[in-house]
Amino acid sequence: MDAFAEGAAPQAPRRAEVPEPRTAPAGGGAPPATVPAARHGGKGRAFTGVAAAAVTTVLAVVVAGQVADGRAEGESRAQAAGGALPPAAQAVPSSAPSAVPLTYAQKMGRLYPLGATLKGSGEFDTVPGSAKAPGKGPKMTYRVDVEQGLGLDGALFADAVQRTLNDDRSWAHGGQRTFERVSTGKPDFVITLASPGTTAEWCAKSGLDTTEDNVSCDSAATERVMINAYRWAQGSVTYGDAKIHAYRQMLINHEVGHRLGHGHVTCQKDGAIAPVMQQQTKFLDHDGIHCLPNAWPYPKS
Structure with missing residues (x-):
């Protein structure tokens, strides 16, 4: 070895879909009061309109509450199971850590x-x-x-x-x-x-x-x-x-x-460290003598 050889909120139902007078609204609540027949003329229609609007409002509130409850329940389940929350529930997005540069010793210790x-x-x-x-x-x-x-x-x-x-x-x-x-x-x-x-x-x-x-x-x-x-x-x-x-x-x-x-030299005692000028790429042992690897001219300093 040498010279000498070394990286949307829900939409309100349409009016055509207002429930009949004796039909219970969604959510299991009591049915609305009986609405007078159409022979009452304008007052009946107005009263019917008011009741319909009330029913619509109740439906909207119930649906919105169910949506909110369902979302909260889903998030709780996801958290309990260790799953990730949906994007809207994540206050701060996570970011991958930056790579840490290798030290001098780490670089020198790699092939x-x-x-x-x-x-x-x-x-x-x-x-x-x-x-x-x-x-x-x-x-x-x-x-x-x-x-x-x-x-x-x-x-x-x-x-x-x-x-x-x-x-x-x-x-x-x-x-x-x-x-x-x-x-x-x-x-x-x-x-x-x-x-x-x-x-x-x-x-x-x-x-x-x-x-x-x-x-x-x-x-x-x-x-x-x-x-x-x-x-x-x-x-x-x-x-x-x-x-x-x-x-x-x-x-x-x-x-x-x-x-x-x-110039080149070799260790002269079995188990001794090799002199730095020994051809250590080629051999550590010679003539029945086992030499230990050594990188320094003055290893004990």
């Missing part, structure tokens, strides 16, 4: 889709902006480039590089140095996230073959420290899915370690 044999365009975009060096030691500047079309979060990658390198467990340990990300000018090196195919091309410029184990490298003859996007997205068997965050930190520290002049 992302990317093919092991992907060959990208070879064209790079520089992640915009900058990140000031937080330490007081000698400053090293770097730029972050991401190959176009990978579908990966370039800003997350850049954030990971800055956080990792300036951690006291990393190469900034004890004020030895501090790292600053820039997007303009000429930096000390360019840490580059690229497809496996493009990574292989740039590593070959420094005489390194990354194709056999699909690893990363420090292309020392160029300005680029190459991070294989397949490994960044999918991790390795040696670390497993659960430790993808730590694996990504190891990738950054290992390849930048080469840029700083460090």
Whole structure:
């Protein structure tokens, strides 16, 4: 793996439908008083009209009351059964909660889709902006480039590089140095996230073959420290899915370690942690010795 090979109210009834004098009105009430025959002339008709109007009024009140009672009863039943009220009964419409953005740690703890044999365009975009060096030691500047079309979060990658390198467990340990990300000018090196195919091309410029184990490298003859996007997205068997965050930190520290002049080493005691400069993408065990995964140059800090 390296340079050294790493989201309506009811209508009133019509007059023609006024009940006969001895018919009880709706609702079971007493029948109206007997209406005199039509021989009474105008007075009889007027009296009949008054009675009809009274009956109509009673009917309207009864019907309206039944409608209201039915609606209230239906709402009570719906509420008792846990059902939703009709729209008119809902004072305030509910709204779906907004999505909560993932934290840095949550993003770093996820795997992302990317093919092991992907060959990208070879064209790079520089992640915009900058990140000031937080330490007081000698400053090293770097730029972050991401190959176009990978579908990966370039800003997350850049954030990971800055956080990792300036951690006291990393190469900034004890004020030895501090790292600053820039997007303009000429930096000390360019840490580059690229497809496996493009990574292989740039590593070959420094005489390194990354194709056999699909690893990363420090292309020392160029300005680029190459991070294989397949490994960044999918991790390795040696670390497993659960430790993808730590694996990504190891990738950054290992390849930048080469840029700083460090070569490969291995752990020398069974059960000891692997040095960050061990080729941990490829192996943790060697010569009967079992090494534990480790992402940091100074893990006990």
